Amino acid sequence: KAGVTQTPRYLIKTRGQQVTLSCSPISGHRSVSWYQQTPGQGLQFLFEYFSETQRNKGNFPGRFSGRQFSNSRSEMNVSTLELGDSALYLCASSLDIYQPQHFGDGTRLSIL
Amino acid sequence: GENVEQHPSTLSVQEGDSAVIKCTYSDSASNYFPWYKQELGKGPQLIIDIRSNVGEKKDQRIAVTLNKTAKHFSLHITETQPEDSAVYFCAASTGGNQFYFGTGTSLTVIP
Numbered sequence: 001k002a003g004v005t006q007t008p009r010y011l012i013k014t015r016g017q018q019v020t021l022s023c024s025p026i027s028g029h030r031s032v033s034w035y036q037q038t039p040g041q042g043l044q045f046l047f048e049y050f051s052e053t054q055r056n057k058g059n060f061p062g063r064f065s066g067r068q069f070s071n072s073r074s075e076m077n078v079s080t081l082e083l084g085d086s087a088l089y090l091c092a093s094s095l096d097i098y099q100p101q102h103f104g105d106g107t108r109l110s111i112l
Numbered sequence: 113g114e115n116v117e118q119h120p121s122t123l124s125v126q127e128g129d130s131a132v133i134k135c136t137y138s139d140s141a142s143n144y145f146p147w148y149k150q151e152l153g154k155g156p157q158l159i160i161d162i163r164s165n166v167g168e169k170k171d172q173r174i175a176v177t178l179n180k181t182a183k184h185f186s187l188h189i190t191e192t193q194p195e196d197s198a199v200y201f202c203a204a205s206t207g208g209n210q211f212y213f214g215t216g217t218s219l220t221v222i223p
Contacts, residue, residue, distance in 0.1 A: 042216065043201065048209045055209070056208050056210040098144055098207075100161055101146070101209065101211065103155035103156045105154050106155050
């Protein structure tokens with residue numbers, strides 16, 4: 001069974017630009033969550049989507065948004081990029097709540 | 113919200129010895145506690161998890177214990193091997209798929 005796939009693996013952007021990251025969950029998984037990982041703040045929850053609806057949201061500004069498609073694939077968008085947005089963005093999928101989450105290898109976003 | 117603390121931040125053990133990583137959580141409503149292993153350049157990999165209605169769970173060389181009264185849970189790795197070297201994260205969830213992670217433990221197994 002294929003794991004969680006995130007594209008692209010690496011991305012370089014400049015301040016003020018916007019970016020879209022993609023996540024394909026494990027087949028059959030309907031829940032997709034996004035996390036930001038930085039050396040200073042660790043792993044922080046961004047949001048979770050289930051059946052195309054945002055079910056949970058972390059404490060991030062509105063510049064961070066996401067969506068989920070009918071095939072459970074998800075995208076995350078960050079607008080007006082700031083230097084502090086440089087991080088590893090991880091996507092995790094699961095069948096539903098109380099089920100193990102499986103992570104992809106992330107998208108490394110660097111802001112210049 | 114939930115706050116998860118993890119100790120130690122770094123841990124070095126000789127090959128064959130045991131390693132123990134401890135986490136505490138603040139929200140008594142937390143009921144699901146997974147542990148992840150993250151290798152360089154990779155995403156976190158689930159290695160074991162435990163639910164609040166269970167006190168201990170074991171999977172070969174890995175075990176997790178949970179003390180709900182004290183609000184802490186621990187990861188135990190026995191007979192450590194060099195390939196166990198990685199960063200380990202604990203996490204807690206009060207429900208849903210919003211997880212709160214510890215700050216990580218960098219484990220080095222010395223051959």
